[in-house]
Amino acid sequence: xxxxxxxxxxxxxxxxxLAFAACGSDDSSDESGGSTTITWWHNSNNQPGMGYYxxxxxxxxxxHPGVKIKISAMAHEDMVDKLDAAFQSGDIPxxxxxxxxxxxxxxxxxxxxxxxxxSASEEIGKIGGSVGGWQIDGKTYALPFSLGVVGVWYxxxxxDQAGITAPPTTMDEWFDDIAKxxxxxxxxxxxxxxxxxxxxxxxxxxxxxxxxxxVLKDAVTSLDFSDPCFVKAGDDVKALLATDPFNKxxxxxxxxxxxxxxxxxxxxxxxxxxxxxxxxxxxxxxxxDDGKGLGDKxxxxxxxxxxxxxxxxxxxxxxxxxxxxxxxxPDEAVDFVKYLLxxxxxxxxxxxxxxxxxNPAANGSVKDPALAGVLKARDDAPFVQxxxxxxxxxxxxxxxxxxxxxxxxxxxxxxxxxxxxxxxADAEK
Amino acid sequence: xxxxxxxxxxxxxxxxxxxxxxxxxxxPRPVGSGWRQRLEIAFFVTPALALMTVFVVWPVVxxxxxxxxxxxxFGPMDDFIGIDNYRYxxxxxVFTDAVTHNFIIVFASIVxxxxxxxxxxxLLDRKIRGRGLIRTIVFVPxxxxxxxxxxxxxxxxxxxxxxxxxxISAVGLTPPEQGFLGTPNLALATVFVVLTWKYLGLAxxxxxxxxxxxxxxxYEAAQLDGASWxxxxxxxxxxxxxxxxxxxxxxxxxxxxxxxDMVWILTGGGPANATTTMATYLVNQGTGRHNYGxxxxxxxxxxxxxxxxxxxxxxxxxxxxxxxxx
Numbered sequence: 001x002x003x004x005x006x007x008x009x010x011x012x013x014x015x016x017x018l019a020f021a022a023c024g025s026d027d028s029s030d031e032s033g034g035s036t037t038i039t040w041w042h043n044s045n046n047q048p049g050m051g052y053y054x055x056x057x058x059x060x061x062x063x064h065p066g067v068k069i070k071i072s073a074m075a076h077e078d079m080v081d082k083l084d085a086a087f088q089s090g091d092i093p094x095x096x097x098x099x100x101x102x103x104x105x106x107x108x109x110x111x112x113x114x115x116x117x118x119s120a121s122e123e124i125g126k127i128g129g130s131v132g133g134w135q136i137d138g139k140t141y142a143l144p145f146s147l148g149v150v151g152v153w154y155x156x157x158x159x160d161q162a163g164i165t166a167p168p169t170t171m172d173e174w175f176d177d178i179a180k181x182x183x184x185x186x187x188x189x190x191x192x193x194x195x196x197x198x199x200x201x202x203x204x205x206x207x208x209x210x211x212x213x214x215v216l217k218d219a220v221t222s223l224d225f226s227d228p229c230f231v232k233a234g235d236d237v238k239a240l241l242a243t244d245p246f247n248k249x250x251x252x253x254x255x256x257x258x259x260x261x262x263x264x265x266x267x268x269x270x271x272x273x274x275x276x277x278x279x280x281x282x283x284x285x286x287x288x289d290d291g292k293g294l295g296d297k298x299x300x301x302x303x304x305x306x307x308x309x310x311x312x313x314x315x316x317x318x319x320x321x322x323x324x325x326x327x328x329x330p331d332e333a334v335d336f337v338k339y340l341l342x343x344x345x346x347x348x349x350x351x352x353x354x355x356x357x358x359n360p361a362a363n364g365s366v367k368d369p370a371l372a373g374v375l376k377a378r379d380d381a382p383f384v385q386x387x388x389x390x391x392x393x394x395x396x397x398x399x400x401x402x403x404x405x406x407x408x409x410x411x412x413x414x415x416x417x418x419x420x421x422x423x424x425a426d427a428e429k
Numbered sequence: 430x431x432x433x434x435x436x437x438x439x440x441x442x443x444x445x446x447x448x449x450x451x452x453x454x455x456x457p458r459p460v461g462s463g464w465r466q467r468l469e470i471a472f473f474v475t476p477a478l479a480l481m482t483v484f485v486v487w488p489v490v491x492x493x494x495x496x497x498x499x500x501x502x503f504g505p506m507d508d509f510i511g512i513d514n515y516r517y518x519x520x521x522x523v524f525t526d527a528v529t530h531n532f533i534i535v536f537a538s539i540v541x542x543x544x545x546x547x548x549x550x551x552l553l554d555r556k557i558r559g560r561g562l563i564r565t566i567v568f569v570p571x572x573x574x575x576x577x578x579x580x581x582x583x584x585x586x587x588x589x590x591x592x593x594x595x596x597i598s599a600v601g602l603t604p605p606e607q608g609f610l611g612t613p614n615l616a617l618a619t620v621f622v623v624l625t626w627k628y629l630g631l632a633x634x635x636x637x638x639x640x641x642x643x644x645x646x647x648y649e650a651a652q653l654d655g656a657s658w659x660x661x662x663x664x665x666x667x668x669x670x671x672x673x674x675x676x677x678x679x680x681x682x683x684x685x686x687x688x689x690d691m692v693w694i695l696t697g698g699g700p701a702n703a704t705t706t707m708a709t710y711l712v713n714q715g716t717g718r719h720n721y722g723x724x725x726x727x728x729x730x731x732x733x734x735x736x737x738x739x740x741x742x743x744x745x746x747x748x749x750x751x752x753x754x755x
Binding site: 081084087088090106107109110111112193194195248249250251252253260393394395397398399402405406409410411427 | 501502503504505517523584587588589590606607608610611613616695696697699700701702713716717718719720
C-alpha cells in the first residue's frame, strides 16, 4: 500500500518532468524554409496602439514577401521584466525597446545591440539631435520613436477655484499658487514617492535649473558631482517641501496604480497638480471610470525657473523610447525599424496619440491639445536632459532615487543625496 | 489458547511488568540481495535528488559564486572582486537596519503573537456557543493569499480615504499626518499588526490541534482534585502544549527572517527604509539596481543567519522534543 502510493507519486513527478521538457521544446524553429522571422516586443498592449502596430507589421509583410514579423505586445512592466530575463539568458528579441543612457551602455558593453549608424544614417539625420541619447562614442544603437518631456499637469478647474489666473513661471510664483490652493481647501500636489522615481524627478529638474548644461553633460560621462549646483538642487527641493504641498501619505503613495495613486488623485480631482511625463493623460484615462481622465480640464506647464539658477529655464527633463536591434538579428530587422520611423508610420503613431513622434514630418498629426503643448516645449528646448536614473543606469540611478526619497522623508540632507550618488558612481568606475 | 506467535504489539498494556522487550512486528517485505536493494533506492531517490539539485543546490551555488563578482545581470560574469560585495552589504546602514527589523519582527512575534494565540486557543478549546464559527473567522485571514491581504490592507490604511483613518477620526482621535504606513516611526509596527492579523489564525489552529492531544483523563483527574480552570491550563494544558509551541516558534522565526511579501506590498521597504527587511533589500539591489553581486552577497548572509538560528534552535530547544518522543 505504502509503496504503491510512493510509486504513484514518483510517476506523477516524472510526468511533471516530462511535461517540463515538453514545455521547453516549443521554442524551436517554427519557420518554414526560405523565409525570415523577426521577433518584435513592444508595450502598446491596448487599443488603438496594439491594432495599429499589427497593421503596420501586416503592411510591411505584404511589401516584403518572405519576411514574417512575430509581435509580442506586453504591459510595460511585464516587458521590462521579460527583457531583463532575456538579457540574462542572452536570448533577446530581434527588435526591442531601449530607453538609452546607462542601460544602453551596459547592453552595448555586453555586445548585445547592433550598431545601426551606417545602415540607418538617413533616419538618424532626419530625427536630428533627439537621437543623441542612443549614441555611444559617436555610434548609434537605436532609433527613438517617441520622445517626451516632464512638466506639471494641472486641473484648470481647481486653479480657477483658487483664483489662479496663469500657471507659475518661477518658483516664487509656484509657492504663491500652492498657498492659494491651500487657502481654498485644495491639496495642491500629489507625488508617488512610494515608487521613488516620481520624487526623484523633482531633484532632477531642480538640478537642471541650477546647473549649467555643460556641467550636467560632463557629469554623465565623468561621474563627478562636485559642482555645488547639485547641492543647491536639493536645497530647492527642501524649500518646496517646506511649503507642504503634497497629498497626505505621499511617502508611500504609488505613482500610477489605482485611484489612490498620485496620478489617480489628479485624475479624480483630489489634487490640483502633479509633475509627470508626457504619458500622464493616457495614464489618467485608465484610472477614471469614464476613461477620460481629466478631459478638457487638463492643463500643462513647464517646470518653473529657479531664482539664480545657471540652467536655461527652457531646458527640459525628458526621455524616450527607441527601437533597438539585437546583435544577432537578421538585416531585415534593421530595415523594419527604419520603416517604423518612416513618415507614414510615425504620422499614424502620432494621430493615434500613442506618444510624441520624433520624425518631424509627424509633428502636425498630434491631436490632443495638451500633448501638442508638450511637443512644442520639447522642440523649443535648447537642451533635453535624459532622466538621470536612466542616464546613469540602474546602479547609480537606483542609489540616487533611494536617497532623494529619503530627502523627501526628511531623513537625508541635500549633501547626502550628492554624497550617496557620488559613492555609487565611484563604485562603477 | 495462547499462540506464541501472536503479534504482541497491540497488547502493550503492562501485564505485571512482564512486557516482552523485543516486540515482533509484521514481517517486512522480503529484501533482495544488496545490489538489488541499492538499485531500488537509487531508482526512487534519483528523481527527487535531480529536482533538488536543479532547483535548490544549483541556485545556491550560483548565488554564492555571483556574490564574488561585480555583475549587472547579463553578459559574462568576469569582474571578480573577492569579498567586496560582502564588505559593502555589511557596512551598508540600510542592510544592518534591515537585519534589525527582521529581528524585531522575530522578537515581537514570540512576545506578542504567542501569548495572544495561546489565550485565544485556550478559550476556544472550551465548550462555548458558536465555537465553530469563531474558529473559522479566526482562521480565514490565514487562508487569504498574502498578496491579496496586503493589497486590501494597503487600501484600508490609506490616509484620508482609508477605512482605518475614518474609524479613528470617527471616535474623535487624529490619525497620523502621513498615515500609518507613511510615518517612519509607525510603519514597522503597522506592518507587524497586519502580520499578526494574518498569521494568528495559524498559531491558534496549531495550538488547538495540540490541545486535542492532551488526554482528557488528566483534566478529569485535576478537576476531581478541585483544580480551577486556570490551574488546569497552567499546570496541564500549557506544559503539554510545549512541543507544539516550540514548533510554532520555529516556524514563526524562519518566516520572520524571510519576511518579504507583506512589506513589499504595504511599504516597499519605506518610508525612509523604516521597514526594509533582508529580503526586500536583496530584491531592491538585484532586480531594482541590477547589482546582482551585492544581492547575491545579501542572500548568502540571509541564508547564513537563518541557518545558524535554525541550528541553535534545533540544538538547544527542539532536541528535548525529539528526545522525549523517541
